[in-house]
Amino acid sequence: MAFLYALPGAIAEGLIWGLMAIGVYISYKILDIADLTVDGSICTGACVCAVLLGLGVPAWLSLIIAFAAGALTGIVTGLLHTALGIPSILAGILTQLMLYSINLAILGGKALVAIDSRSLELLVNMSDRTRSIISAGMIVAGTIVVLWLFFYTEVGLTLKSTGDNPDMSRAQGVNVNFNKVLGLAIANGIVALAGALLAQYKGSANINDGKGAIVIGLAAIFIGLSVSLKIKPNFVVSLIGVVCGGIVYYIVYNFVILLGMKTDYLKMLSAIIVALFLAIPYLKEQYFTKPKDLRPSAVSSNHNTGGDANA
Amino acid sequence: MLKITNLKKTFNAGTINEKTALEGLNLHLKDGDFVTVIGGNGAGKSTLQNAIAGVWKPDCGTIEIDGVDVTNMPEHKRAQFLGRVFQDPMKGTAPDMEIAENLAIAARRGTKRKLIWGVRKAEREEYKKLLATLDLGLEDRLSTKVGLLSGGQRQAVTLLMATLRRPKLLMLDEHTAALDPKTAAKVLELTDRIVTENKLTTLMITHNMNDAIAHGNRLIMMYDGHVVVDVEGEEKKKLTVQDLLNMFAQASGKEFANDRAMLS
Numbered sequence: 001m002a003f004l005y006a007l008p009g010a011i012a013e014g015l016i017w018g019l020m021a022i023g024v025y026i027s028y029k030i031l032d033i034a035d036l037t038v039d040g041s042i043c044t045g046a047c048v049c050a051v052l053l054g055l056g057v058p059a060w061l062s063l064i065i066a067f068a069a070g071a072l073t074g075i076v077t078g079l080l081h082t083a084l085g086i087p088s089i090l091a092g093i094l095t096q097l098m099l100y101s102i103n104l105a106i107l108g109g110k111a112l113v114a115i116d117s118r119s120l121e122l123l124v125n126m127s128d129r130t131r132s133i134i135s136a137g138m139i140v141a142g143t144i145v146v147l148w149l150f151f152y153t154e155v156g157l158t159l160k161s162t163g164d165n166p167d168m169s170r171a172q173g174v175n176v177n178f179n180k181v182l183g184l185a186i187a188n189g190i191v192a193l194a195g196a197l198l199a200q201y202k203g204s205a206n207i208n209d210g211k212g213a214i215v216i217g218l219a220a221i222f223i224g225l226s227v228s229l230k231i232k233p234n235f236v237v238s239l240i241g242v243v244c245g246g247i248v249y250y251i252v253y254n255f256v257i258l259l260g261m262k263t264d265y266l267k268m269l270s271a272i273i274v275a276l277f278l279a280i281p282y283l284k285e286q287y288f289t290k291p292k293d294l295r296p297s298a299v300s301s302n303h304n305t306g307g308d309a310n311a
Numbered sequence: 312m313l314k315i316t317n318l319k320k321t322f323n324a325g326t327i328n329e330k331t332a333l334e335g336l337n338l339h340l341k342d343g344d345f346v347t348v349i350g351g352n353g354a355g356k357s358t359l360q361n362a363i364a365g366v367w368k369p370d371c372g373t374i375e376i377d378g379v380d381v382t383n384m385p386e387h388k389r390a391q392f393l394g395r396v397f398q399d400p401m402k403g404t405a406p407d408m409e410i411a412e413n414l415a416i417a418a419r420r421g422t423k424r425k426l427i428w429g430v431r432k433a434e435r436e437e438y439k440k441l442l443a444t445l446d447l448g449l450e451d452r453l454s455t456k457v458g459l460l461s462g463g464q465r466q467a468v469t470l471l472m473a474t475l476r477r478p479k480l481l482m483l484d485e486h487t488a489a490l491d492p493k494t495a496a497k498v499l500e501l502t503d504r505i506v507t508e509n510k511l512t513t514l515m516i517t518h519n520m521n522d523a524i525a526h527g528n529r530l531i532m533m534y535d536g537h538v539v540v541d542v543e544g545e546e547k548k549k550l551t552v553q554d555l556l557n558m559f560a561q562a563s564g565k566e567f568a569n570d571r572a573m574l575s
């Protein structure tokens with residue numbers, strides 16, 4: 001009974017985390033970059049939104065500005081990586097660290113800024129779950145439609161190819177570095193948008209919001225794709241799957257809390273889930289596949305034939 | 312068409328792994344030349360193509376394509392002049408994308424990409440016809456992910472991609488070496504047809520001396536970062552594998568003890 005009572009809240013919060021997971025999907029799955037900026041940019045979104053609401057900026061406008069702020073953090077990581085040659089993982093960590101200071105500055109040096117959710121007109125709000133689900137659902141749906149259209153444009157296709165095969169992309173005249181920056185900007189913009197929604201939903205922005213967000217995002221992606229890829233391996237279905245992954249994650253999260261598990265252990269649980277999903281393909285390859293036929297006659301149909309890289 | 316002057320490239324300079332891969336190379340291709348390139352392992356053949364493509368900057372020398380000095384042009388900008396097919400069939404296509412999407416990306420090489428539909432309807436019809444000419448049954452699989460194709464099919468698609476937008480120079484780097492003999496022969500035949508039909512200036516590296524003699528109008532042999540043999544026209548047509556081995560012995564100053572060294 002208590003579980004059923006918690007369900008709408010879990011769905012609303014899951015939708016918001018699902019939105020964040022879409023951002024992670026763009027960097028991790030499409031660009032093939034494990035972007036750790038996310039833990040900082042989600043908090044940037046929350047901080048920007050909370051402060052702007054306090055200044056009397058309308059909720060929808062604060063979301064747009066939060067998106068822009070997140071995009072900026074992605075650009076920083078992208079430039080650290082492409083213009084300064086820093087490995088992408090490190091670039092993300094560096095930006096994340098910078099963002100801790102910047103987020104504190106945005107909050108005016110305070111660790112927490114509350115949002116007056118009684119008097120302000122918010123899009124999502126913990127005390128009105130139905131409205132939250134509808135608003136968050138519409139924002140998620142809108143984001144999916146825009147991304148779906150974008151990734152089928154000329155620019156969008158090259159963004160996909162950049163992550164899929166950078167050599168091929170460069171040979172076809174694609175500016176791979178520019179695309180990485182652009183992709184990271186979009187990804188972190190969406191992540192910050194989710195952060196802003198989260199702040200509205202919870203009624204506050206906290207400097208520690210978003211710790212481990214990347215792991216939650218990956219968990220949502222793995223949970224979602226494990227089902228959606230079996231249904232239809234296309235872009236829109238994958239994105240919907242990722243959002244559903246976020247919702248499932250939050251339903252499980254709430255269920256585990258109801259079972260009496262301390263919330264302190266939930267990060268451990270998320271990390272284990274993600275570790276398992278990351279390990280499964282490797283374990284399958286190591287222990288459950290037969291040796292491949294490497295005779296020359298089989299080579300043309302064998303996908304692992306590298307030959308010499310000829311670089 | 313292509314004019315390379317005094318091109319030098321040393322890898323890992325100043326370390327024990329220092330390797331001078333190009334030693335002041337000069338090469339001049341005329342419009343419509345179909346040049347086959349042979350030479351032992353490590354002679355610098357792939358390095359030459361990477362230099363032309365702009366994968367890194369050479370230490371010195373200049374590269375001119377059709378009168379444009381591209382020496383300092385970044386790789387993705389130079390791509391407007393070049394079509395490339397690599398030895399590794401995995402390298403030339405995006406595996407997680409559809410055949411049509413791969414072709415569409417290639418069809419826009421050298422243009423400014425916009426926020427308009429990435430694969431138009433009319434295009435798909437055109438690709439269908441083009442794929443049918445490959446005779447590999449790909450014409451009905453426009454929406455198939457390229458990763459599901461065989462190595463030979465992928466090389467054929469890459470070849471289409473390299474030539475879909477007419478390149479000023481087509482560069483093939485042992486593009487049939489990873490394929491089984493039957494598929495290799497087919498891809499080579501396809502290459503010949505595309506190059507002849509479009510009168511493409513072509514630089515084709517091969518490890519097969521018979522292929523090097525049978526194809527193209529000109530043959531160059533590389534050794535130690537130089538061009539050591541350059542024959543064309545009637546003289547090239549009359550070449551035999553034995554001639555090539557003799558030339559190699561002369562250039563390298565070594566008796567050709569083991570022709571595997573050159574064949575591989």
Ligand SMILES: Nc1ncnc2c1ncn2[C@@H]1O[C@H](COP(=O)(O)OP(=O)(O)O)[C@@H](O)[C@H]1O
Binds near residue numbers: 310311352357
């Ligand atoms: N990116 C690189 N870094 C270091 N050494 C390289 C690189 N590319 C080529 N070389 C070296 O340059 C020499 C020529 O290589 P390459 O052009 O690939 O020969 P091939 O004629 O067989 O294609 C080789 O000794 C190779 O090891």
Ligand SMILES: [Mg+2]
Binds near residue numbers: 310
């Ligand atoms: Mg080579």
